Amino acid sequence: MRKVAAVTWAMLLHNRWQLLLLGAWPWLFLLLLQAGGAISPEDVVSLLHQECLYGLAMIAILASSAFGNELRSRRIVFVLSRAISRQQYLTALWLSAIVPGLVYVLSMLGAGVILGSSARLSTAAIVSLLMVLLVLMLWVGALGLMFSILLPGFLPWAAVSVAAPLIFYWSGPKPSLGSGMLLQSIMDWGLAQEHTQFPALASVSSTLLQACGLFLGAYFLFRRKDVCPSGD
Amino acid sequence: MQPLLEFCGIGKSFRDRDVLRDVTFSIHPGEIVGFLGRNGSGKTTTLSIAAGLLCASSGTGSLMGRSFFDPSARQRLGFVPENPAFFRQSSQAAIKFAGQIQGMSGHFLSARVREALEQFALGELPMEARKLSRGQQQRLALAQAFVSDPDLLLLDEPTSALDPSAVHDVRELLLAARGAGKGIFFSSHQLSEVERICDRILLLRDGRIVRQGTVPEMLLPAGILVLTVRGLPLDSDHWRIWRLAPQPSLQSGEAVSVDIPAGQQRHWIEKIWLAGGELLSMGPKRNSLESLFLPTDKDEPASGAPPETPRYERPQ
Numbered sequence: 001m002r003k004v005a006a007v008t009w010a011m012l013l014h015n016r017w018q019l020l021l022l023g024a025w026p027w028l029f030l031l032l033l034q035a036g037g038a039i040s041p042e043d044v045v046s047l048l049h050q051e052c053l054y055g056l057a058m059i060a061i062l063a064s065s066a067f068g069n070e071l072r073s074r075r076i077v078f079v080l081s082r083a084i085s086r087q088q089y090l091t092a093l094w095l096s097a098i099v100p101g102l103v104y105v106l107s108m109l110g111a112g113v114i115l116g117s118s119a120r121l122s123t124a125a126i127v128s129l130l131m132v133l134l135v136l137m138l139w140v141g142a143l144g145l146m147f148s149i150l151l152p153g154f155l156p157w158a159a160v161s162v163a164a165p166l167i168f169y170w171s172g173p174k175p176s177l178g179s180g181m182l183l184q185s186i187m188d189w190g191l192a193q194e195h196t197q198f199p200a201l202a203s204v205s206s207t208l209l210q211a212c213g214l215f216l217g218a219y220f221l222f223r224r225k226d227v228c229p230s231g232d
Numbered sequence: 233m234q235p236l237l238e239f240c241g242i243g244k245s246f247r248d249r250d251v252l253r254d255v256t257f258s259i260h261p262g263e264i265v266g267f268l269g270r271n272g273s274g275k276t277t278t279l280s281i282a283a284g285l286l287c288a289s290s291g292t293g294s295l296m297g298r299s300f301f302d303p304s305a306r307q308r309l310g311f312v313p314e315n316p317a318f319f320r321q322s323s324q325a326a327i328k329f330a331g332q333i334q335g336m337s338g339h340f341l342s343a344r345v346r347e348a349l350e351q352f353a354l355g356e357l358p359m360e361a362r363k364l365s366r367g368q369q370q371r372l373a374l375a376q377a378f379v380s381d382p383d384l385l386l387l388d389e390p391t392s393a394l395d396p397s398a399v400h401d402v403r404e405l406l407l408a409a410r411g412a413g414k415g416i417f418f419s420s421h422q423l424s425e426v427e428r429i430c431d432r433i434l435l436l437r438d439g440r441i442v443r444q445g446t447v448p449e450m451l452l453p454a455g456i457l458v459l460t461v462r463g464l465p466l467d468s469d470h471w472r473i474w475r476l477a478p479q480p481s482l483q484s485g486e487a488v489s490v491d492i493p494a495g496q497q498r499h500w501i502e503k504i505w506l507a508g509g510e511l512l513s514m515g516p517k518r519n520s521l522e523s524l525f526l527p528t529d530k531d532e533p534a535s536g537a538p539p540e541t542p543r544y545e546r547p548q
Contacts, residue, residue, distance in 0.1 A: 006332040010319040074317035078376070081283040082333045083307035224301070227285040228246075 003084050007092035011070075012099055022058060022104040026051060026111035033115070041119035048112060048126070052133045052186050055104050059137045060164065063097035063144025064156035076227055086223050094145050094215060101137040105130050132182050132204075139179050139207050140164060142214035149221045179207045234297050235260050236384040236415040237282055242291035244277055244439075251277050252439045254291070259384065259415045264406060266426035267419040269436035270525060275419040276314060278436070279388050282417075283311045296383070307335055310377030314388040316369050318361035323354045323372050326361045330376035341379075348375040351405070353398075366393040374402065385409065387418035391425060403429055423521040427451070435524055443524060450524065455494040456517040459501075460487050464509035491517055 012019060029047060033039050070076040070093070080089060112126040143164060147156035168180045181203040235258035244252040252274045259265050269275050280286040281293070284300045298305040318326050327348050331341045349355040352375040354368070361372055370393045377385060385406075391399045399422070406416055406429060420426050426433065433450050435443040443450060463486075492500050497514060504511055 002337070003333050003335070006329060010321065010329055014320045016320070074313070074315060075319060077280075077283075077285060077313045078317060078330075078373075079333065080285055081306065081309070081311040081313070082330065083303045083309075083335055084333050085303040086301070088303075224287045226246075226287055228280070 004088050004092050004095070007079055007084065007089065008095040008099065011066075011092065011096035015096070015100075018062070019100050019103055022100045023107045025054070025104065026108040030111040030115060039115065039118055041121070044115045044119035044121065047115065048108075048129060049187060051108055052129070055101060055108070055133055056136055056140050056164075058104065059097055059101045060140045060144045060160045061157060062100060063094070063141040064148045064160045066093045066097050066145060067148035068153065068156065071227070080227055087219055090145070090149075090215070090219055090222055094141055094218075097141045097144065098138060101141065102134070105134050105137070108133075129186065132186055135204055135207050136179065136182050136186070139211040139214070142211040142218065143167075146214050146218040146221065149218050149225065179203075179210060182207055233260055235294075237293075237295055237386075237417060239278070239282075239293045240291055242278075242281060242288045242293050244274075244281060244286060245289045250439055252281075252288075255436075255439075255441055256291075257434055257441065257444060259417045261383065261415050262410055262413045263431045264410050264416040264418070264429050266430035266433045267417060267436065268421075268423070268426060268433060268521065268524065269419070273436045274439040275436055276388055277439075279311075279386050279417075279419065282386055283309065307380070308383040310380065310382035310385045312370075312373045312377045312385075312387045312390050314392075316373035316376075318369070318372070321361050322359070323361055323364070323375075324349060326372060327354075327375050327379050331379045334380035336380060344379050344381070348379045351375065351378070353401075367395060367398065370394055371398060374405075378405070382414070384415045384417070387416070389420055390418055391420065391422060399425065423525075427521055433521075451519045451521070452516050453519055457492050457494050457497055457514055458489055458517045459492060459497070459504070459514050460489045460512040461504050462486050462488075462510045462512050464488060464504065464507055487512055 029051065033043070033047065067076075070079075076089075080086070109126065109130055112130070113123050115121075116123065116126050140160070144156065144160045147159040147163070150156070151159055168183045170180065181200070185203075237259040239255050239257050242252060242255045243250065255274075255278060257265075267275050267278070277286060281288050281300060282295060284295070284303075284306060288300075293300060294305075295302070296305040296308055319329070321329060324345060327345045328341060331337075331344060336344065352371045354372055354375055361369065364372065370390065374387075374390060377387070391402050394402065403425065406418075409416060410431075427447060430447055432446050433444065434441055435450075490500075494516075501511055501514075
C-alpha cells in the first residue's frame, strides 16, 4: 500500500496544476454567480447539474489519458522496473485520476453548501448528490483506465465518450445495472423533496461492482502487456 | 551458484518481426558482463525483458530465480534505462522515491539518499530533476539504481552522456560493486570501457548472440600468431615469401607483420631465417572490440560457445 501511495503521490504532484484547477473550479463558478447578483433556486440546481457532468467528463479525460501519458513520458519504465507489481501500478494510475475527482467533489461540497443555502437546499440533499457523483466517478475512472490500456493515442478518450453515454442509456431503466440509474438520479435531482433522496442501494452497489469489474478487466489487459515506449 | 539473471532460448517478436532469437546467457554474482551490439540489434529489448517490461515470446528465464514479472525479484534489481525519465521532483525527492518503491523507508532510506547524492555529486543541484542536463540526469538515474544496494545492476548505456571524470567515477563504482559480489550487466557503445572493466562480453547481432566469452577469449582469436620480422621488406626480392603467407601482410617502417596459424611457427621461422630476415617478435593475435562490431561471414549464431577457429590453408 505504501508503494501505491508513493507512486500516486508522485503522479499527483506531477500534475499539481490540474489538481489545483479542479479544486478551484466550483469556487470560481460560485464567485461568478454571486457577482451576478441574486441567484434563483432553479439556477443553483442547474449549476450543480452542470458541474456534476463537468466532473464526470474531467475524470473520464484524466483516466483515459493516464496510461498513455506515462508511456509517452517513459516514466512508466522507471516505475515498473522497480519492485512494484502491475496491479499496484494500475491502482496508482486509477487513484491518480480519482483523487482529483475527490478534490473536485469536496470543493463542490463547500461551494454547493453556500449556494444551496440561498436556494433553500439542505446540506443532506447536496451531500447525497455528491455521493452519487463520487460513485459515478469511480465507475467512469475505471472505464477510462481500461480503454487507456486497450487503445493507443486519443482513442481511449473517444471510446469513453461513446461508451459511457451508451451504457448510461442502455442501463437507464435497469436498476440492476446501476450506472444509468445513478446518472438519471443526478439529472432528476432538484428542488422537489423526493428528488433529493440518495438513490437505491442496489444501483450504487451494482455501479461499484461494475467499477471493480472494469478495473479487473484493465488489470487482465495490463498484466502481461508489453511496456514499450515509442522510440525503443 | 544460482545465476542472478538467466535467459534460456528467449525470443521476442513484435507483430511479425523477430527482434530477439534464441538468446541464452546468464549473469552470476561478482561479474561484470558487457552487452555489445549495433543500434537496433536488440540490446534494449533484452534488458526490458529482464526488467519485466516486455514479455518474452518464447523461451524461459529468471531473475533472482523467479519470474521476470515477479516484483519481489526486482527488489534486488537496479535498472537504468537508456533515456531516464523523472516525475516533477527534485533530485533528492527522485532518489527517495526510487527507494520508497523498492520498499525502503525511515532513517535507513534517508541515510541512503544522502549517501547517493554525495556519491553521484548531486547534492548541489537544487532544480527539478526533469530540468537537469542529460549527463546530470544519467547520474541521477544511476543514483536511483544504487540507492537500494541491489544485487544485480542492469544498465542500458549508463555512461553515454557522461563526461570523462564522471565515466571514471562510474567505472570505480561498478568495480567496487563487483568487488562486493554484485552482478552487473550493461550495454554500451564505449568499447574501451567495456574492454577495461568487463569480465565477459556478449555480442548481439540482429537479435542473436553471435559471440560470447571472457574478454581474453573474445580478443584473442584461437590459434593465430603474429610474427614481426625485419629485413624482408614487402617490396624487396623476398616478397614471394610473404605472398605464401595465409593472411595479408602489413608493413610498418622496416618491420613486416604476418598472421600465421599456431603450430606452423617453426616452419615460418626457419623460412624467415633462411631468407636472411630477423624475427622481432611473435605473439598471439589480439582482436579489437571494434572489429567484433563489424559483420563478417564468420559470425554464426552461437549459444555459449565461441565460433569455430578460422581455417587456413597450409602454405606451399
